[in-house]
Amino acid sequence: MIEALALPRNEDGISAALGILKQRFGDRFQTGQAIRDQHGHTTTWIPTQAPDAVVFPDSTEEVAEIVKTCAEYRVPVIAYGTGTSLEGHVNAPAGGVCIDLTQMDKVLAVNAGDLDCRVQPGVTREDLNTHLRDQGLFFPIDPGANASLGGMAATRASGTNAVRYGTMKDNVIALEAVMPDGTVIRTGQRARKSSAGYDLTRLLVGAEGTLGIITELTLRLQGIPEAISAARCSFPSVRDAAEAVMAVIQYGVPVARIELVDTLAIKAFNAYSKLDLPETCMLLLEFHGSEAGVVEQAETFGEIAKETGGTGYQAATTPEERNRLWKARHDAYWAIRQLRPGTMGISTDVCVPISRLAECVGQARDKLDELGLIGPIVGHAGDGNFHVALLIDMEDADEVARAETYVGWLNELAISMDGTCTGEHGIGQGKKPYLVKELGPATRFMSAIKVALDPDNIMNPGKILPD
Amino acid sequence: MIEALALPRNEDGISAALGILKQRFGDRFQTGQAIRDQHGHTTTWIPTQAPDAVVFPDSTEEVAEIVKTCAEYRVPVIAYGTGTSLEGHVNAPAGGVCIDLTQMDKVLAVNAGDLDCRVQPGVTREDLNTHLRDQGLFFPIDPGANASLGGMAATRASGTNAVRYGTMKDNVIALEAVMPDGTVIRTGQRARKSSAGYDLTRLLVGAEGTLGIITELTLRLQGIPEAISAARCSFPSVRDAAEAVMAVIQYGVPVARIELVDTLAIKAFNAYSKLDLPETCMLLLEFHGSEAGVVEQAETFGEIAKETGGTGYQAATTPEERNRLWKARHDAYWAIRQLRPGTMGISTDVCVPISRLAECVGQARDKLDELGLIGPIVGHAGDGNFHVALLIDMEDADEVARAETYVGWLNELAISMDGTCTGEHGIGQGKKPYLVKELGPATRFMSAIKVALDPDNIMNPGKILPD
Numbered sequence: 001m002i003e004a005l006a007l008p009r010n011e012d013g014i015s016a017a018l019g020i021l022k023q024r025f026g027d028r029f030q031t032g033q034a035i036r037d038q039h040g041h042t043t044t045w046i047p048t049q050a051p052d053a054v055v056f057p058d059s060t061e062e063v064a065e066i067v068k069t070c071a072e073y074r075v076p077v078i079a080y081g082t083g084t085s086l087e088g089h090v091n092a093p094a095g096g097v098c099i100d101l102t103q104m105d106k107v108l109a110v111n112a113g114d115l116d117c118r119v120q121p122g123v124t125r126e127d128l129n130t131h132l133r134d135q136g137l138f139f140p141i142d143p144g145a146n147a148s149l150g151g152m153a154a155t156r157a158s159g160t161n162a163v164r165y166g167t168m169k170d171n172v173i174a175l176e177a178v179m180p181d182g183t184v185i186r187t188g189q190r191a192r193k194s195s196a197g198y199d200l201t202r203l204l205v206g207a208e209g210t211l212g213i214i215t216e217l218t219l220r221l222q223g224i225p226e227a228i229s230a231a232r233c234s235f236p237s238v239r240d241a242a243e244a245v246m247a248v249i250q251y252g253v254p255v256a257r258i259e260l261v262d263t264l265a266i267k268a269f270n271a272y273s274k275l276d277l278p279e280t281c282m283l284l285l286e287f288h289g290s291e292a293g294v295v296e297q298a299e300t301f302g303e304i305a306k307e308t309g310g311t312g313y314q315a316a317t318t319p320e321e322r323n324r325l326w327k328a329r330h331d332a333y334w335a336i337r338q339l340r341p342g343t344m345g346i347s348t349d350v351c352v353p354i355s356r357l358a359e360c361v362g363q364a365r366d367k368l369d370e371l372g373l374i375g376p377i378v379g380h381a382g383d384g385n386f387h388v389a390l391l392i393d394m395e396d397a398d399e400v401a402r403a404e405t406y407v408g409w410l411n412e413l414a415i416s417m418d419g420t421c422t423g424e425h426g427i428g429q430g431k432k433p434y435l436v437k438e439l440g441p442a443t444r445f446m447s448a449i450k451v452a453l454d455p456d457n458i459m460n461p462g463k464i465l466p467d
Numbered sequence: 468m469i470e471a472l473a474l475p476r477n478e479d480g481i482s483a484a485l486g487i488l489k490q491r492f493g494d495r496f497q498t499g500q501a502i503r504d505q506h507g508h509t510t511t512w513i514p515t516q517a518p519d520a521v522v523f524p525d526s527t528e529e530v531a532e533i534v535k536t537c538a539e540y541r542v543p544v545i546a547y548g549t550g551t552s553l554e555g556h557v558n559a560p561a562g563g564v565c566i567d568l569t570q571m572d573k574v575l576a577v578n579a580g581d582l583d584c585r586v587q588p589g590v591t592r593e594d595l596n597t598h599l600r601d602q603g604l605f606f607p608i609d610p611g612a613n614a615s616l617g618g619m620a621a622t623r624a625s626g627t628n629a630v631r632y633g634t635m636k637d638n639v640i641a642l643e644a645v646m647p648d649g650t651v652i653r654t655g656q657r658a659r660k661s662s663a664g665y666d667l668t669r670l671l672v673g674a675e676g677t678l679g680i681i682t683e684l685t686l687r688l689q690g691i692p693e694a695i696s697a698a699r700c701s702f703p704s705v706r707d708a709a710e711a712v713m714a715v716i717q718y719g720v721p722v723a724r725i726e727l728v729d730t731l732a733i734k735a736f737n738a739y740s741k742l743d744l745p746e747t748c749m750l751l752l753e754f755h756g757s758e759a760g761v762v763e764q765a766e767t768f769g770e771i772a773k774e775t776g777g778t779g780y781q782a783a784t785t786p787e788e789r790n791r792l793w794k795a796r797h798d799a800y801w802a803i804r805q806l807r808p809g810t811m812g813i814s815t816d817v818c819v820p821i822s823r824l825a826e827c828v829g830q831a832r833d834k835l836d837e838l839g840l841i842g843p844i845v846g847h848a849g850d851g852n853f854h855v856a857l858l859i860d861m862e863d864a865d866e867v868a869r870a871e872t873y874v875g876w877l878n879e880l881a882i883s884m885d886g887t888c889t890g891e892h893g894i895g896q897g898k899k900p901y902l903v904k905e906l907g908p909a910t911r912f913m914s915a916i917k918v919a920l921d922p923d924n925i926m927n928p929g930k931i932l933p934d
Contacts, residue, residue, distance in 0.1 A: 113717055113822035156662040167660050169669070170637060185909040191818040192850050193634050194887040195623040195673055197894055197902050197931055198913040202636070202669030206662055223719035250580055252690035292759055351658040355580035383659050420661040427664055435664050442652040445920060446665040452919030453912060464664055 006049065007094035007462050013073035014095055018053050020069050021097065028056040039080050039090060039098040044346050045394065046088035046429055051078055051098035058103045060176060060184055060215040067213065068182035070097055074456045079209040081122060081148030085155055086347055087428025089208055093462040099213060101150055107131045108216070115221045116173055116190060121150025121214050137221045140165035143424065144333065150214045155426040156206030160329070163382030164256040164288065165222065167424065169205050176216035177204055180454035190218055203449075208426050209460040211453050225288035230322040231298055232285070233310040234278045238262050238365050238377060241281045242358035244308040245381040249354050253300050257286040258382040259329055262365065265336060265376035269328035272335030277328065278312055283381070284329055286322070329378070336376050340391040348407055350414035351385035351423030360417055361386055364410055371402045385423035412437065427464045436466055473516065474561035474929050480540035481562055485520050487536050488564065495523040506547050506557060506565040511813050512861065513555035513896055518545055518565035525570045527643060527651055527682040534680065535649035537564055541923045546676040548589060548615030552622055553814055554895025556675055560929040566680060568617055574598045575683070582688045583640055583657060588617025588681050604688045607632035610891065611800065617681045622893040623673030627796070630849030631723040631755065632689065634891065636672050643683035644671055647921035657685055675893050676927040678920050692755035697789040698765055699752070700777040701745045705729050705832050705844060708748045709825035711775040712848040716821050720767050724753040725849040726796055729832065732803060732843035736795035739802030744795065745779055750848070751796055753789070796845075803843050807858040815874055817881035818852035818890030827884055828853055831877055838869045852890035879904065894931045903933055
């Protein structure tokens, strides 16, 4: 069984803080086992470590109040958005208070002229995009899950169209956050660029709630493109498909999405979504631009695909065709789970320089067979990022052990290729040993920052950094 | 006269460290007054504060050795690239050792397939682009001066084409740095994205050498576009030109450059470069893309220009035409200096949300007249960033005082418009009071990070943070 280290609990402090918060928040303070378990529930094989209580604030001031109380009694504080993170980020290994931010779900301002907006952290990406649609704007980061924007910032999320629009680090202009002592700060103003002091915005993005709790985000928006088109193309192997991706990036085609789906994942899509896609490795693409621009991009890709052994290239320009093509990809999680019902789905998240992608994904594919594991592969290939969705029978200790071996082997393979163990999911509890392998002495300075800003280690303890 | 506060000197420590470094570095250790003055020389009205010695290392190991010696004796260390920073960044208010990185000028690797490269910090942007040209690649950040890439990272520089390609924060993939205790770290690997721990890359970018010395950069590159075209268009006033810029950004035209030049600056260009541009406010544009794409962009801009009162729209598609159009912009610094020979040129650097640009630049223009100051305006208008190039007679105390009033007034105006006092030059010594006005309590956490990583305050002391 995968371990999740419990940390020492400050029982007296927890008891005192809970008493105060219960008094203050009434019904918005909950300690029932079910709600606690739900808030410590992880989506992977890391066991649940429930917090002692869950509070539902509805303003920055209330978050600051909770943090001040917890700071006074040295009680852990864990921020919670939609609970879709994948590395045990919401676990409470030392107990403490979970701050559920779902009631802070307002879009506070949309500045269409500046292509930016201000939102509370509990707004989900789908809600934001629904809100923006009438103004011809959208927020491009799409990690798949309908995650909260605060959580997406905290894990430095990205997803299918990061290849064109970047990740959360590139699309957060500024943050408001409650720091570990309860101080509310703003990390920047609304200008599109700034050289004013240390980049606290980018420090909090990806800090997984260990340095402060994000209470407001100023986000960069995009105009909805004049034209969007999609295409798909089959390849004999993941290596061939990855070669085509490498060519697309090197050629500088500004694709908005270029997703790799392996044979097993295609089979899952066909079964789940009742499609008849050719059962071999495939690339799914989306092009954004002017009417002429997307045609040009699609043509360029068509030529690249031909040169790299692609077959069955199909372009789709109407929304209906496009939606059909992308529906399978969006349903990937459910489709893949259905390949082997009753098993646990574990997603790896390595990301390598694009020139190493074919080699990395090819080896990742071969190693599955060697270890006798089932793991369809889907990937944001334009970034060099792909996920092996391991389907593990958690009752089979030997299979679990082989899966652990696989995950460690793949993380180390990516690191040896000058890549990272996590392209977009974060370190959380699950990848702590690999962070040290990847960045070595740099992690010592991360720890120094953590100690300086959070000397009592109350902000999401037990995540990211070596214990 | 503008003040530059001297900080207490650690005479015994400086004397001991200098003795050791002289012994170790021989001719590459210099203490002559001229060379010291040159390395503490600022390009603005902040007086020179020379270091006690200048060392010329040629490797990361040597930089680490120097920093370790200085750390042992608590002696300030100031990194120096080309000395083109504008806010007193290279001054040595507490004395100490200047590390001149110009001998670390190697391009270490170009990974064309990954669109990235590794360079030493003393490589200048022009040298890098010359090196890359044969491979069809370029590094897009162009701050005007032929600055070193290490210095550009340290100040979070940007420039004319940040509107399309972003700033240094967006184009540095990872850094190697010598930290204040002499430890060498790498902040990331070479994957295009990562969620692995705190973003030390973005923390060091813009830290102005106060947290560590950058000894190597992994940079993101771009393919040289298939087509580049340029255009210019005149407007009755800076406000009208700024309105056109706002429309371009809001319309989502992916311009590569959109520079605003006011009437006085145009007069300077005409005189200096022997041109006959219409003597009224102008926008200079550059479009990058496919052959069809740049034509489309130019046409879209032409329509916007017409609707916003633009006249004399001229497109240029051949390299010769384009170079003629941009020559004036590239010679701006010298042209403007010639408007009033013998005076000091001081550049402001405010950046505001694009919707406030017309108002901000308009007020900035009016205030010059009100205070009787001469200051042509040039700006990276697509980012909401513009520079008033004040030409000040430093012998005239009253004029200097009025200029100081102006700079402070403009910084505060930008901050009041949700903008920043510095879009791309940095805080250095010159803008320290405005950082606190802009970001308030956040600066306390910047100071906490500084103390945690550099407890003896040896890394470029007296810069960025409140004393």
